[in-house]
Amino acid sequence: MxxxxxxxxxxxxxxxxxxxxxxxxxxxxxxxxxxxxxxxxxxxxxxxxxxxxxxxxxxxxxxxxxQLFRQAQQASGDTTMIAHDGMLSLCNPKEADQLMAQVAELKARNIAIEVWNKRQIIAHYPDLDRVDANIVGFWTPQDWHVNxxxxxxxxxxxxxxxxxxxxxxxxxxxxxxxxxxxxxxxxxxxxxxxxxxxxxxxxxxxxxxxxxxxxxxRPYRAQLASLDFPSGYQLPIVREMSTDMYLVPDGSHNLLAGDGTRLWEHDPDNYQTSGDEQFEAEIATGVMRLISRAHTAQLRRSWAGLCGAxxxxxxxxxxxxxxxxxxxxxxxxxxxxxxxxxxxxxxxxxxxxxxxxxxxxxxxxxxxxxxxxxxxxxxx
Ligand SMILES: Cc1cc2nc3c(=O)[nH]c(=O)nc-3n(C[C@H](O)[C@H](O)[C@H](O)COP(=O)(O)OP(=O)(O)OC[C@H]3O[C@@H](n4cnc5c(N)ncnc54)[C@H](O)[C@@H]3O)c2cc1C
Structure with missing residues (x-):
């Protein structure tokens, strides 16, 4: 016992x-x-x-x-466990207004955050050449992705x-x-x-x-695709707030793109664990909406998992x-x-x-x- x-x-x-x-x-x-x-x-x-x-x-x-991710990284000696990419959250002006209180709150906690317009976004990340003219970007340089x-x-x-x-x-x-x-x-x-x-x-x-x-x-389904950029790219983590699409750099040629959320209840013992055709089409359109060089990218594979609402x-x-x-x-x-x-x-x-x-x-x-x-x- x-x-x-x-x-x-x-x-x-x-x-x-x-x-x-x-x-x-x-x-x-x-x-x-x-x-x-x-x-x-x-x-x-x-x-x-x-x-x-x-x-x-x-x-x-x-x-x-x-702290606990850092502790695990130190214990393992695996320097790739945490990737310090920084995150750019792309908002329309209305969403940006809603988030201003959080910007102040992050600054009060000494967490770095900057508000960028389209010109500043492209100056830092030229690959994001197709963002809307009135886009507001919240840049949080201390954000990571972890394995x-x-x-x-x-x-x-x-x-x-x-x-x-x-x-x-x-x-x-x-x-x-x-x-x-x-x-x-x-x-x-x-x-x-x-x-x-x-x-x-x-x-x-x-x-x-x-x-x-x-x-x-109630379990619902979320999807992720792995895209091959043959000529590479330079991007941070990107989150498009109005669509919930996000991009995660995964090496110099591989980009993860999500989310393809399917907001109805799924059975964890019986759901489609591969990405569906609709998601693959939507994610290709979504990435192309932000990045013109994505027209050379190829889908490697896509998959789905469940989240609990x-x-x-x-x-x-x-x-x-x-x-x-x-x-x-x-x-x-x-x-x-x-x-x-x-x-x-x-x-x-x-x-x-x-x-x-x-x-x-x-x-x-x-x-x-x-x-x-x-x-x-x-x-x-
Ligand atoms: C496509 C996708 C992208 C995501 N991206 C992010 C992200 O970028 N950032 C973020 O914060 N979150 C993200 N999430 C959410 C994140 O994956 C989950 O919140 C997190 O993994 C939950 O962890 P967990 O340990 O609770 O569940 P799980 O990782 O599902 O672990 C539960 C474990 O329980 C085991 N188990 C189940 N039933 C039994 C049983 N009967 N007996 C024994 N074992 C059992 C399972 O095999 C499983 O290993 C994403 C989710 C998906 C699907």
Whole structure:
């Protein structure tokens, strides 16, 4: 019998495991359905880490996650885990007005941000030659993109070095909460723990339902394409706020382009994991709208993963019933906040922190509208 079992080896689950082994939780087991970590949304993400987020919790979580990403990078010696590209958020004038309060807030926290017009954008990044004449660019030079798979692998290795037990290829089928323990049933065997934390991304709802409980989590689909620029390019991370399209530099010739969000509920056990034709056509048009030299670019491949929506776009973190805790509801921007959220979930399970505003039961598990992303920059 373990003190804690964590279900899920994405960014959230691996971060939770490391915090738990470092803070005296006792004997801890992490189980992951795939034979490797970061095999689902975490490994499919663009990996943008930006301070340009609206909610005070998110600002705090991004700041803490940056520390944890740096810590993992140092531990691994992998200098490519974090790429310091800077991010340019492209807005129309109305969106820009809405974001001015955040500009002041970032400056007050000594986070660099500059407001650029079209001339300044092109002076810095000539490849963005097709942006609109009235565009407003918010330049946040300290923003990164991170390799979430490398982070999760390193974090798992760090936790294993501190006695974390790991069962890969162990898909939990059901969870039974009893008076003195929680049992999880997987392939062939059942395992017991005093407490269980489900960090299974968009599968979390299905697992909770096996206990007779339910939560307000609806999975939706997001897509990413990898584009080959044969003659290279020079771009930062780019986010077009009106369309939610984003670009992430991935080496000198490879550009990632998303998001192709499909805002209806998807079944995590049965959805299209490749990019769809409509997305591939839309993303080609979108990239060409900003960059004329993109006409020489070729699509390498595209793929899709799931994000978990909640009614208020805030995560569900905390107790579902005695001994059973969850951390889910990333709403499409769970890498940049993930390491901090993993820690927080364990702090709540240990009784160190109380966060009633994140209570998993704060909304009834009924249908609710799914809202587009914008990476947490707008409070909608
Ligand atoms: C295309 C795309 C692009 C994105 N880009 C960004 C970005 O640029 N920046 C950003 O901040 N966020 C981004 N996101 C969101 C980000 O990927 C997620 O918020 C984040 O990965 C959530 O991490 P997680 O650990 O909660 O979930 P996951 O990574 O999905 O991990 C959950 C794990 O639980 C395991 N699991 C599920 N069921 C079981 C079971 N029954 N038994 C055992 N294990 C189980 C799964 O196999 C999986 O490994 C993107 C998402 C997508 C799809």
């Amino acid at each position: 373990y003190d804690l079992i964590i279900i899920g080896g994405g960014v959230w689950g691996t971060a939770a495991a490391l915090y738990a082994v470092e803070h005296g939780f006792g004997s801890i087991l992490l189980v992951e359905a795939n034979p490797y970590v970061a095999g689902e949304s975490s490994g499919k993400a663009g990996g943008i880490v930006s301070d340009f987020v609206a909610h005070p919790d998110d600002r705090k979580w991004v700041a803490r996650s940056r 979430p798979t490398a982070y999760a692998q390193t974090t798992l290795a760090m936790a294993k070095a501190k006695n974390l037990v790991v069962h890969l290829g162990y898909r939990v089928q059901s969870i039974k909460v009893e008076d003195h323990q929680v049992s999880i049933k997987g392939p062939g065997t059942s395992l017991e723990a005093a407490q269980v934390l489900i960090a299974a991304g968009t599968w979390t709802r299905k697992l909770v339902q096996t206990t007779g409980q339910d939560i307000a989590l 909640t009614p208020d776009r805030r995560p569900l973190i905390g107790k579902v019933m005695d001994r059973l805790y969850i951390a889910c509801g990333d709403n499409g921007f769970g890498i940049k906040r993930g390491p901090a959220i993993g820690e927080l979930a364990v702090q709540i399970a240990m009784g160190e922190v109380d966060a009633p505003h994140l209570d998993p039961h704060r909304y009834p598990p009924t249908d609710f509208p799914l809202h587009p992303g914008s990476g947490g920059t707008f409070t909608k």
